[in-house]
Amino acid sequence: MAEIRCPMCGKPNPEERETCSFCQARLKPLTAPPPAASTIRAGEEPLKKPTSDLERAALGGGESIPAGQEPTKKNTAELEQALPAWLRSLRQGEEDKAAEELAAESADETGLPLPSAAQPAPEEGLPDWLAGLGAQAQEEEEELPDWLAGIRGKIGAETGIPASEEPITHPLVGAETLDRLEGEGSAPPAYEIASGRMEAEIGGPQPSGGEEELPDWLSKLEETGPAEAAPEAAAPAFGESLPDWLSGAGEAAPAEAAPEAAAPAFVMGAEEELPPESAAPVFAMETPDWLSSLRPAEGQTPSAERAGESQAGMAEEEIAPAELPSWVQAMRPVEAVVSEVEIPTTEEEQMTESEGPLAGLRGVLPAVPGLGAVRKPPPYSIKLKVDEAQQRYAAYLEQLVKRENQPRRPTAPPKAGAANLLRWLIALFLFLVVGLPLAGGLRLDGVNQFLTPPDVAAASDVVSALPDNAPVLVAFDYQPALAGELEAAAGPLMQHLFYRGARLTCVSTHPMGPALAEHFVGRLAETQSFQPADRSLNLGYLAGGAAGVFDFLLDPLAYLPPPAEGVPDPRQSVPLSGVQELSDYALLVVLTDDAETGRIWVEQMTALGLRDEVPLVMVVSAQAEPMMRPYYDSHQMDGLVSGLAGARFYEQRVSLPLQTAAPYWSAFSLGLLLIVAILAVGGVWNAVHAWRSRQPAAEEKED
Amino acid sequence: MKLRGLLSTAFAIAFGLIVLLGYFLEFQPFYGLRLIFVEWAVILAGFAVLVGLGNLVTVHIKKIRAREKGGFYGLLLIFSLLMTFLAGLAWGPEHPNMVLLFRTVQFPVEASLMALLTVSLAYASVRMLRRRLNLFSVVFLGTVLVILLGTASLPLLGDVPFVGDWVRPFVSQVIAGAGARGILIGVALGTLTTGLRVLLGADRPYGGK
């Protein structure tokens, strides 16, 4: 049996089929093959009847727009019933202003003056949210900075745009609106969508969204002479203000790109409506750029050829494209295969009805019965000219579309009951195992076989080497949530400082730091019976991140409030006695849970050349250790204590009378061991479960 | 683009570029201007916090008015926020009463929320292999086990030999150190291009796009 290859997807179809069984593209002309004699005369108006018929067929019942009629009103009026309520309200006269504004804002997005009343039309046949998605077709455009758009303007100009070309405004969009245009994507008017869809049906160009990507046939037009090329080519250059009467031809691109960019393929309705490319979702990875090689822009597919021929036909006619409504241009390629009727032009030539309901009316029905004389259509090759790569791409595209059609099985969330039970069990065991040693003062930590790590030893040596009553600067740069760990980790070092009689100046780059400092120092003071005020001064919060730390290191005392009467001057306080600048401090201790904050202190100290003058020791949360250790290894700090483990080593090395880390250690070790057991058992169990549940899935795939 | 949009974009680009120059050319006038503009930005961030407080309050007032779920909690939030704010303004954040408030409310709640993570993270790790069973997940989980085991002390036996004194340091300092460097350098590259997009006026989250 003879087969016909579909001009759209290139798949073989039985000869007798009207439409492609794969992509629903039309395989045969809608009208009977015309006699050979017929030719089209320049200056002829396109026929209403056949084109509308064709459009209806091609659009699957979509409304047609007769020639010479303002398309907007008619379309939206007919769509009235199909429109969502809020859109219908747009059509109410009293809301014209709102519609204007909406159009202006959309224009702001798209760069196209948008007829607000025509706005709803693009949603025809699509789920209405797609309209919103469609608005993103040209987001790439807006992405470039405005001044950069000028460069594109130049590029466009090189493609033959008269620099003086003035954008023509749409009646519905004021000049003020045009000023605001930035070139964002927007849903095009109805007739643009129609033309875009029609081009899709006949394999018209489908640029990927960049405005300067001229459709192939359009760029051919440029060669035919400035009279035709200029208005068309203006699209890329002055895309921001492209008048929509002109956009019909040039804007097949946005009209097409809107659904293409916006319609994720899981919207079945959209898939039925749109050509396969249209099903590709917005994501770059979903529409790999090789798809552009499938597009007629390469000028290789018959669709592009046809488009080119149709434009050649246009060139033959002495009608400037600018004078044609866009939908007519969209019809052009179709007209090439449509039979045409010579319509009597003068009244005399037209016959008067003598009977029936039309009695007395003249020229109502065509003078020539039937389709009349038809011209010979240009020869078409139904053979698809595609190379291997394109075939491969087409296959991949098909895979993509198929994959999109299959409903994706979302990963089933765990059953709430089982999940909660697991949580409760973990919590129960954890609280018991951690709580028991705390409650009973149990000590299971055994003997420590390891030597003190060098970073902890170095930290304790620095503190031991401090002169008595030395001024020490301490940065409390952690958040309250980590205070539990940081206070345990820094406890031994801070105790050690107080035993050495150190006078503390507290600062913080965290807004909660002042309270944390007071809290920590207050707790230490309780255990060691001294008045915090005698031994520490809180300078408060350093805003500005790295810049704030830099300023502070330059002049620490500048952060003190100016001396006031009746208020004791902190400069005279014990902690600050003998301190004029940072180098007067004997040590800088940074307590932090965040590697970034630690890095700031290290870098600013290094940048100001203070590293040789003031030793730097850090107490960090266990989570920050891997990021902070390199600074110790590269000698940018003099000591490092990380987490409770570090504190425990510090405590053992210094042998402080009051141990703060040790009481925690047993509970900590037991807790860790419990979690190790839970993770090991639970991990294996879930791995087996996952592996077994994979088997049926794999079998399904094989089937 | 509207005039206001142009002004905003001009502000972002101009101030941003000058501060950027101040970073790389640490001499006058760039360096001085950088310090001044960063100072201005810090002051504006201070104002932003006030606006944020307003945002926090209005969101919950709206909930209360609409009698949405959680309206009462919103009332509690607004009350505690205003009381703390006014008290903090009057006494200052280091005042004993403010420290007491911090110790009574903020510290226990934050520390407890952190403590909740022991259960959340354990649960997530246990479930991870069911959700994503591949070599990398297994390596991740194995590493967690080794590091935790190397950190703990066995009851009565003390620290775990070999794992604690050799494997843990090598894995955490060499392998993790290398991985962390790679990730941090990559993040720095991403930060560079993201920041440049703002400075080029391509990303305009301040009322542009």
Next chain:
Amino acid sequence: MTTTLSTEWISGLVSFLLTVMVFSYLWKDNALFRLAVYLFVGVSAGYVGAVVCRQVLLPRLVLPLLEGDLLVVFPLLLGLALLGKLSRRTAALGNPSLALMVGVGAAVAVGGAVLGTLIPQVQATIAHFELDPNHSMAEQILDASTFLIGTVTTLAYFHYGARPGVQGPQRSKLVTLLGWVGQIFVAITFGVIFAGVYAAALTALIERLSSLRLFLGLLF
């Protein structure tokens, strides 16, 4: 003294209750948990607001203004405009102020990324290859090589460029191989840091439980 004691006692009781209320989230999201959370959000926001007013706006804006420093007039005006964000009607007034923050923030980010991370991290990584004659050469070379391989493969893992293929975009074989090794390093790195976070959380839990025990000890 009794006042202080009673205050401390009430504070202990409230913090005890709040801790229990937060832990009740382990059972399920419940009213007690929400009560504690909303109270906490309000208190922390109020505290931060007060800190910002007293330690940022006062010393950096108000005091200089009182001293006649005209340089702060500009940020003052921008700050007042930013307050327009409190209402949608006047929100647009604050956009220039917001833009200034974004621009400066972006510059700070770029400067920090290049001078704070990119160059120092590369320098530090290269410095890591320094061999110390006092230590075992084999061990140092093993360390250095592992460090180099780890950093390079991790970086390569993120490579984005790919060629279109039938099975979708494909990276070159070399990059794919390097990326695979890099993923192993990434997984190990995250494992180490995860263990650290877990240790921190466990310490927080221990601190909370011991505080609960201390308070209960006061009662009984």
Next chain:
Amino acid sequence: MTPLWLGLVGLVLVLVSGGAMLGLAVLRRKTPPTFREIAAFQRLQDAIGRAVEDGSRLHLSLGRGGLVSPQNASALAGLSALRRLASLTSASDNPPVATAGDAGLAMLSQETLYSAHLASLVTTAFDPTTGRLTGLTPFSYAAGALPILSDENISASILLGNFGPEVGLLTEADERQGMFTLAASDSLSAQAILYASAEELLIGEELFASGAYLNAGPLHKSSLIVQDWLRWLVIVALLLGFVLKLAGVL
């Protein structure tokens, strides 16, 4: 102080990167680059579709990195993604809700959602509370976001920004609600937690690629190309340094 030579090296690096981004953005508009597939974005696409279809909301969290801090870049990347998501769901009954732990970011999220609202065809009044500040400290921010996740019919939660350990609370809340979670952060501790707890994770710098993968524009795509160039520059520098160090030259 930064040495002058180092500053100049940095400046050249920045200028070249910026120039390359612009140049590529202009030159490669007709042949947009191809990038490796990242499964998380495919899953995000499905989640967006489901949200729009079933009328549920998307939640995007921008983290708590200060706007004037070096950590703000992750949030800026998050804002690009927010703008795109807001546009993709603009016709949905429920616009996305954005939460942040920094006041500046909260304002930016409002502006971003507002501009997306204006660009959409929706005529309902804009709800400024869709961009929220939920707390001013890391854990209060996370705690403040928990009720939103459970009360506001959220079907997918996207976490793009600077987080710390508190992100574990957010992912657990997502998991309890059985919602899809896509998470990314510039912080290593947050990434480590997300590696175990998030349904889909963007590792390291993949966070900054979200704009390109969401088709946010040519400069986003050219950014990735420039990142690749710089990446290999760094790799070559490391290899050279290694060889020269071992040779004792450096």
